[in-house]
Amino acid sequence: MAPKIQPRVPRGMRDILPQKMLLRQYVIGLVEKTFQRFGFEPLQTPVLELRETLMGKYGADAEKLIYDAQHREGKEELSLRYDLTVPLTRVVAMYPDLPKPFKRYQIAPVWRAERPQKGRYREFYQCDADIVGSKSMLADAEIVTMIYTLLAQLGFRSFTTKINNRKILTGIGQYAGLPPAELGGLYRSLDKLDKIGADGVRAEMTQNQIPAEAIERIMKLIAVPTDALGELRELLGEFPVAREGLDELEQLATFLSDANIPRTNFQFDVAMVRGLAYYTGPIYETVVTEPRIGSLTGGGRYDDLVGLFANQSIPTTGTSFGIERIIDVMDELAMYPASIGKTVTQVLVTIFQRELAGVSIQIANRLRAAGINAELSFETENLGKQLKYAAAKSIPFAVIIGPDENSARQVTLRDLTSGEQTRIDQAELAKALAAKLPSEPPDSI
RNA sequence: GUGGCCAUAGCUCAAUGGCAGAGCGUCUGACUGUGGAUCAGAAGGUUGCGGGUUCGACACCCGUUGGCCACCCCA
Numbered sequence A: 001m002a003p004k005i006q007p008r009v010p011r012g013m014r015d016i017l018p019q020k021m022l023l024r025q026y027v028i029g030l031v032e033k034t035f036q037r038f039g040f041e042p043l044q045t046p047v048l049e050l051r052e053t054l055m056g057k058y059g060a061d062a063e064k065l066i067y068d069a070q071h072r073e074g075k076e077e078l079s080l081r082y083d084l085t086v087p088l089t090r091v092v093a094m095y096p097d098l099p100k101p102f103k104r105y106q107i108a109p110v111w112r113a114e115r116p117q118k119g120r121y122r123e124f125y126q127c128d129a130d131i132v133g134s135k136s137m138l139a140d141a142e143i144v145t146m147i148y149t150l151l152a153q154l155g156f157r158s159f160t161t162k163i164n165n166r167k168i169l170t171g172i173g174q175y176a177g178l179p180p181a182e183l184g185g186l187y188r189s190l191d192k193l194d195k196i197g198a199d200g201v202r203a204e205m206t207q208n209q210i211p212a213e214a215i216e217r218i219m220k221l222i223a224v225p226t227d228a229l230g231e232l233r234e235l236l237g238e239f240p241v242a243r244e245g246l247d248e249l250e251q252l253a254t255f256l257s258d259a260n261i262p263r264t265n266f267q268f269d270v271a272m273v274r275g276l277a278y279y280t281g282p283i284y285e286t287v288v289t290e291p292r293i294g295s296l297t298g299g300g301r302y303d304d305l306v307g308l309f310a311n312q313s314i315p316t317t318g319t320s321f322g323i324e325r326i327i328d329v330m331d332e333l334a335m336y337p338a339s340i341g342k343t344v345t346q347v348l349v350t351i352f353q354r355e356l357a358g359v360s361i362q363i364a365n366r367l368r369a370a371g372i373n374a375e376l377s378f379e380t381e382n383l384g385k386q387l388k389y390a391a392a393k394s395i396p397f398a399v400i401i402g403p404d405e406n407s408a409r410q411v412t413l414r415d416l417t418s419g420e421q422t423r424i425d426q427a428e429l430a431k432a433l434a435a436k437l438p439s440e441p442p443d444s445i
Numbered sequence B: 001g002u003g004g005c006c007a008u009a010g011c012u013c014a015a016u017g018g019c020a021g022a023g024c025g026u027c028u029g030a031c032u033g034u035g036g037a038u039c040a041g042a043a044g045g046u047u048g049c050g051g052g053u054u055c056g057a058c059a060c061c062c063g064u065u066g067g068c069c070a071c072c073c074c075a
Helices: A018-037 A085-094 A137-154 A166-176 A180-191 A193-207 A212-222 A229-236 A240-258 A323-332 A354-369 A383-392 A403-407 A426-436
Strands: A048-050 A078-080 A102-111 A123-132 A159-165 A266-268 A282-288 A295-301 A316-321 A347-349 A374-376 A397-400 A410-415 A421-425
Touching: A018 A102, A018 A123, A018 A137, A018 A323, A048 A085, A085 A102, A085 A123, A085 A316, A123 A137, A123 A323, A137 A159, A137 A240, A137 A282, A137 A295, A137 A316, A159 A166, A159 A240, A166 A180, A166 A212, A166 A229, A166 A240, A180 A193, A180 A212, A193 A212, A212 A229, A229 A240, A240 A266, A240 A282, A295 A323, A347 A354, A347 A383, A354 A374, A354 A397, A354 A403, A354 A426, A383 A397, A397 A426, A403 A410, A410 A426, A421 A426
Parallel strands: A159 A266, A347 A374, A347 A397
Antiparallel strands: A048 A078, A102 A123, A123 A316, A159 A282, A282 A295, A295 A316, A397 A410, A410 A421
């Protein structure tokens, strides 16, 4: 016999066992339903992309994390996709006849060779919804509205979508009088405001040898309270880019107010920065404030990304839901409805003895035909063992058909939770059981 | 990518450098037309992996792999 190998999965990747999958499917199902409710259409793309498709889009740091996926004899240089956004822009460039605005969603795994941590994996699902072909702030407002709707639907209460604009960040660079090479560092420091405070940002900028005068100007800027777009305009108004960004955010604010998004659930914040290089306009990031867990969504407008594949630029905006993190938070806070069971099986049909197997088979099949998830036991002797199996799997009901029941054309229906048993006519079983099972939740948002 | 903590039965964890253990879980039996309770018994380990020090290593040293934490970055 060949020597045994350690059963294990690659670093940062994991198996998701059935009980966890049921919870994931609940979350993903709700996400998908919400996407569709807003008129987004499903899209699938290959997990592998040509390497050249991915390179040059995310910035040098991010690209180090891209997995290559070369076949030994392959002629094409292939990589595992890093996100779902760049594949989308590739699709848009390849199929120029898609009616615009093109609204698509995609829920699929992506790969990043990061150092794993809790809630942070090398293979994880992203849920993206994007609107291609509209430069209207209505499109951005719809994205933010959908973020609100979805998170509220999942049961989140205390969350805030932070909104900023790349154009404002560009304006800040000009306002500080920094050369372009310094800007990356400045933005990164700015982004940490929440975490390290104003003094921390100052210290970090000092350490990065940003001129004292520039630091003082930045400090004045981050002293502006969130949502105070007017005050920002006073400081940044002389820079046309910043003015454009502020105009956009003001329009966005109007539309969000028209959509009745609660004022506590979004916030304009100049200190919010998104890492990816391709954003050009409004950017969003949603943080859950209770508990403090980091960001659950991230996205923004990237008007020039499609232009890297086609001759024309196509304005695009969208967001990504960090489904793994959302699931982690929901696990931690036990945010799932009680109706989600630990198994798909609704009833175990036991076999009392070998001679009665045929009856049990037929009853199981009749239950299935009636839309009930019925499992047939494969044990024909020990009823105790069969019930033990049902209990171990948290199957809520068991059907027992012994000689007594069968001669009366009945069954015993046992509720494994309460231990109650009732005798039911075989012809009535499906109906009686269906009445005891939890009904599907209403399909409304 | 940098630094730190950790790795012993399926799980949670013990074991002065001197016989590798407990609780829970699993399996079998008692009971029997019925899971959980009780009782009795059993199985389960190359101490992550590879070297080294030692008469002797789960323990000490080096390396390696993986998990976690803080950076970096990010969902």
